[in-house]
Amino acid sequence: MPPRLRDRQPIRGEAETGRRAVETGHRQDQRTATERRRTELLEAAERVVLRDGPEASMNAIAAEAGITKPILYRHFGDKSGLYRALAKRHTDALLATLRAALDSPGDRRDRVEATLHAYLSAIESNPQVYRFLMHPAEAPTGDGEKGFDLGRHQVPLLRRMGEELGDVVAEQLDLGPDAGTVARVWGHGIVGMMYAAGDWWLGERPCPRDELVRTLADLLWGRLSTAPDRTAPQ
Amino acid sequence: MPPRLRDRQPIRGEAETGRRAVETGHRQDQRTATERRRTELLEAAERVVLRDGPEASMNAIAAEAGITKPILYRHFGDKSGLYRALAKRHTDALLATLRAALDSPGDRRDRVEATLHAYLSAIESNPQVYRFLMHPAEAPTGDGEKGFDLGRHQVPLLRRMGEELGDVVAEQLDLGPDAGTVARVWGHGIVGMMYAAGDWWLGERPCPRDELVRTLADLLWGRLSTAPDRTAPQ
DNA sequence: CCACGTACGTTACTAGCGGTAACCGCAGTC
DNA sequence: GACTGCGGTTACCGCTAGTAACGTACGTGG
Numbered sequence: 001m002p003p004r005l006r007d008r009q010p011i012r013g014e015a016e017t018g019r020r021a022v023e024t025g026h027r028q029d030q031r032t033a034t035e036r037r038r039t040e041l042l043e044a045a046e047r048v049v050l051r052d053g054p055e056a057s058m059n060a061i062a063a064e065a066g067i068t069k070p071i072l073y074r075h076f077g078d079k080s081g082l083y084r085a086l087a088k089r090h091t092d093a094l095l096a097t098l099r100a101a102l103d104s105p106g107d108r109r110d111r112v113e114a115t116l117h118a119y120l121s122a123i124e125s126n127p128q129v130y131r132f133l134m135h136p137a138e139a140p141t142g143d144g145e146k147g148f149d150l151g152r153h154q155v156p157l158l159r160r161m162g163e164e165l166g167d168v169v170a171e172q173l174d175l176g177p178d179a180g181t182v183a184r185v186w187g188h189g190i191v192g193m194m195y196a197a198g199d200w201w202l203g204e205r206p207c208p209r210d211e212l213v214r215t216l217a218d219l220l221w222g223r224l225s226t227a228p229d230r231t232a233p234q
Numbered sequence: 235m236p237p238r239l240r241d242r243q244p245i246r247g248e249a250e251t252g253r254r255a256v257e258t259g260h261r262q263d264q265r266t267a268t269e270r271r272r273t274e275l276l277e278a279a280e281r282v283v284l285r286d287g288p289e290a291s292m293n294a295i296a297a298e299a300g301i302t303k304p305i306l307y308r309h310f311g312d313k314s315g316l317y318r319a320l321a322k323r324h325t326d327a328l329l330a331t332l333r334a335a336l337d338s339p340g341d342r343r344d345r346v347e348a349t350l351h352a353y354l355s356a357i358e359s360n361p362q363v364y365r366f367l368m369h370p371a372e373a374p375t376g377d378g379e380k381g382f383d384l385g386r387h388q389v390p391l392l393r394r395m396g397e398e399l400g401d402v403v404a405e406q407l408d409l410g411p412d413a414g415t416v417a418r419v420w421g422h423g424i425v426g427m428m429y430a431a432g433d434w435w436l437g438e439r440p441c442p443r444d445e446l447v448r449t450l451a452d453l454l455w456g457r458l459s460t461a462p463d464r465t466a467p468q
Numbered sequence: 469c470c471a472c473g474t475a476c477g478t479t480a481c482t483a484g485c486g487g488t489a490a491c492c493g494c495a496g497t498c
Numbered sequence: 499g500a501c502t503g504c505g506g507t508t509a510c511c512g513c514t515a516g517t518a519a520c521g522t523a524c525g526t527g528g
Contacts, residue, residue: 021364029278057277064353089462095333102334102377108458108459108463112458156259158430158433159329159434162430171464172463172464173458173462173463174461174463174464174466175459175461178445179458181441181445182449182452183439184434184440185431185435185440185446185449185450185453186449186453186458188430188431188433188435189427189428189430189431189453190427190453190458191430191451192426192427192428192429192430192431192433193423193424193426193427194423194426194431195426195430196392196396196417196422196423196425196429196430197422197423197426197429199392199422199426200393200396200418200422201422202420205416206418206419207412207419208413210410211415212419215415215416215419215420216419216423218416219419219423219424219454220453220454220456220459221458222454222455222456222457222459222460223456224340224342224346224407224424224454224455225343225405225422225454225455225456226456227407227408227409228407228408229342229406229407229408230405230406230407230408
């Protein structure tokens with residue numbers, strides 16, 4: 001890869017214009033102030049990530065915020081800390097949307113289709129956020145354990161969505177014995193189905209969204225088992 | 235000398251002990267020789283990746299092979315080239331296994347379960363290879379296009395499996411109009427289901443493999459639509 | 469008043485990364 | 499003998515994440 005021009009360092013003395021004078025009266029808004037600062041930094045980070053993708057550098061983020069790296073590290077510990085904080089808002093929002101769709105009125109098929117629609121339109125309307133959430137660009141291990149744990153620190157959104165959907169399935173359906181396990185398996189399975197099909201669809205756009213939703217719902221409705229064989233009539 | 239610590243370079247003169255003398259007779263095995271060298275390097279890389287995970291450094295791989303970085307770059311271009319070469323063998327093997335399962339005798343349900351079994355036992359028997367294949371640890375863009383392409387250079391194995399399965403579905407089932415699109419959607423969807431459920435199962439081990447296979451097959455067989463409601467016990 | 473704690477901010481560094489330029493030496497071939 | 503190509507090296511580049519040390523404004527408490 002050709003060497004990139006070094007990213008611009010923050011311009012000196014432009015971040016602190018006319019700020020301090022506003023809150024002279026208040027005293028112990030220290031905590032709220034740092035909180036506000038935190039969200040300011042997060043918004044800057046979000047701008048950069050949405051512009052440059054998940055591989056945005058801490059330098060670039062700091063520059064966007066008008067400051068330098070050490071402050072970012074004071075606030076978020078390390079890069080994965082920043083990314084975790086950044087991801088939280090979006091994952092929470094997405095999960096809320098999905099839960100709303102899962103609890104929407106209508107029969108079961110309607111709810112399933114509504115959920116698929118919700119997920120797909122979310123990733124469609126903001127692919128870069130989706131990409132950032134799903135492909136965290138190397139979350140640096142971080143756990144003390146070296147070895148074959150596998151998957152713990154990876155793609156947490158997929159896991160969370162799977163757990164969430166499993167809960168909903170468990171609470172809405174009567175699955176007989178082993179209901180808990182079955183529901184969780186289905187939760188992760190269905191989420192994975194949404195994920196892979198959605199990722200592929202977003203890249204190739206082979207059909208409108210409704211058709212994708214219908215086709216996936218057909219799959220979940222067992223059409224795979226009832227479709228006629230093709231080798232026989234030939 | 236500047237005070238920079240140098241990372242350990244490979245030990246001098248241990249890679250070429252008693253090698254040259256063997257093939258004095260042959261002449262134009264240059265191509266086969268470089269081919270052999272390539273696979274030697276790939277095996278060294280594999281050892282390191284299986285030991286250190288996907289974030290293994292080129293320096294470490296070169297050291298393991300008893301050489302230095304530039305040779306790796308001569309052979310594979312860049313890191314993603316090496317990783318692609320490294321992944322190819324395993325993906326080919328896995329895809330062949332899956333295809334065999336998809337074409338196995340028995341009825342449709344048997345074939346589906348056989349395929350699930352094949353995938354799950356593959357990732358179970360070698361989780362680190364699986365992890366390397368699925369989470370390529372930041373394939374560095376590489377494409378000229380900057381922007382929102384999304385997903386093209388990401389997780390190629392998932393895509394390939396989806397395409398492959400879509401082909402099989404299309405050639406075995408009669409899906410009426412739009413058969414091509416339906417088959418591909420299903421291919422990617424089913425693969426995603428396997429992927430997410432398998433990843434979760436591998437981490438938590440909530441049930442034996444057979445049960446997971448059966449539960450997923452049940453999902454594909456439409457049990458989601460036929461399971462009784464739980465909130466309204468008629 | 470002065471000292472303290474605390475936030476914000478900087479400069480200047482470190483080790484390590486992927487990747488490359490320039491060079492050496494050895495084989496075989498025209 | 500000159501040319502070419504491959505295996506191999508040293509030494510570098512620009513970049514990254516992360517840190518140490520220092521400075522500056524502020525409000526509080528002895």
